[in-house]
Amino acid sequence: MLEKSAPSSQFVTDMSMRIERHADAYTDSVTEFLEQEHGLRRRATEQPLLDLFTRHTEAVVATYDPPGIRRAGDSLVFGHLYAPVLEHTATVTPQAITVNKLLAALIAAEVEFRGPLRLSRTQNRLLAEAYERLGPPLVQAGLPAHAALAYRRAASLYRLDEDTDAEDRCGLALAQAKRRAQPARWKRVGGLVPDLVCGYGYRPFRMLWFVALQLVVFLGAVLLRADQPIAVTVFQVLMNYLNPLGVGDTLNLRVGGRAIFVVESYLGAVTMSVFFALLVRRWFRL
Numbered sequence: 001m002l003e004k005s006a007p008s009s010q011f012v013t014d015m016s017m018r019i020e021r022h023a024d025a026y027t028d029s030v031t032e033f034l035e036q037e038h039g040l041r042r043r044a045t046e047q048p049l050l051d052l053f054t055r056h057t058e059a060v061v062a063t064y065d066p067p068g069i070r071r072a073g074d075s076l077v078f079g080h081l082y083a084p085v086l087e088h089t090a091t092v093t094p095q096a097i098t099v100n101k102l103l104a105a106l107i108a109a110e111v112e113f114r115g116p117l118r119l120s121r122t123q124n125r126l127l128a129e130a131y132e133r134l135g136p137p138l139v140q141a142g143l144p145a146h147a148a149l150a151y152r153r154a155a156s157l158y159r160l161d162e163d164t165d166a167e168d169r170c171g172l173a174l175a176q177a178k179r180r181a182q183p184a185r186w187k188r189v190g191g192l193v194p195d196l197v198c199g200y201g202y203r204p205f206r207m208l209w210f211v212a213l214q215l216v217v218f219l220g221a222v223l224l225r226a227d228q229p230i231a232v233t234v235f236q237v238l239m240n241y242l243n244p245l246g247v248g249d250t251l252n253l254r255v256g257g258r259a260i261f262v263v264e265s266y267l268g269a270v271t272m273s274v275f276f277a278l279l280v281r282r283w284f285r286l
Helices: 010-034 038-044 047-062 079-091 099-114 121-140 144-160 164-180 185-190 192-201 204-223 230-242 257-284
Strands: none
Touching: 010 038, 010 047, 010 079, 010 099, 047 099, 047 144, 079 099, 079 121, 099 121, 099 144, 121 144, 121 164, 144 164, 164 185, 164 192, 185 192, 192 204, 192 257, 204 230, 204 257, 230 257
């Protein structure tokens, strides 16, 4: 749980005010972007905004000269800036959070991430959780590319903490945010397929539902072309998916039946190969 602390020194107070001033200036640009028509906003993308965000962040980091290289205790320097925002994400809808507060929290997290202070393992974990929890409200605010930045930082920090489940969780959220940030509608719609089928590779067991759907479709197609008991057809469809049948096994099919089995066997080979590849990657972290 992130601590909600007050600034502990004049230095932290000054840096916090500097972050808030840059967040105010950046919010003006973001608001102008969000007030465009949806179509114009999609074509423009958030990349110019992210470039501006980087410049604002670098301007703060350039003046970030703390009195020491380590922070006393395991709290974060700017926890008082983004802890209130993160509390809102757990208690109310993200729309209740102003864009200004969200961007101030994101800039503060970036300054902590890129600043000269050496963070302990606990601080890395706290910062990772802050980044991850900033993702959903950024998406809700219409800034999926900014959310992708937050998820990317969170995944890298979870990797340092050797938390593979959290890293995968952020990896999936990152892929989904990047899909939402695509300017072309067909890319956003097309990106739903790998998400639904296997969670962009992070959820390989979802493919078992895809396998079951394929079997049901091919079973229905073969039943329309078969002159044999239903139980025999079910057996053939189940076996052909993993091990292609021979010519002698398909004598009781009308025209087009064998073609269905050929398509099923190729699709089954590809699907199962992808499934086992993703499963091995997940188990052995390849």
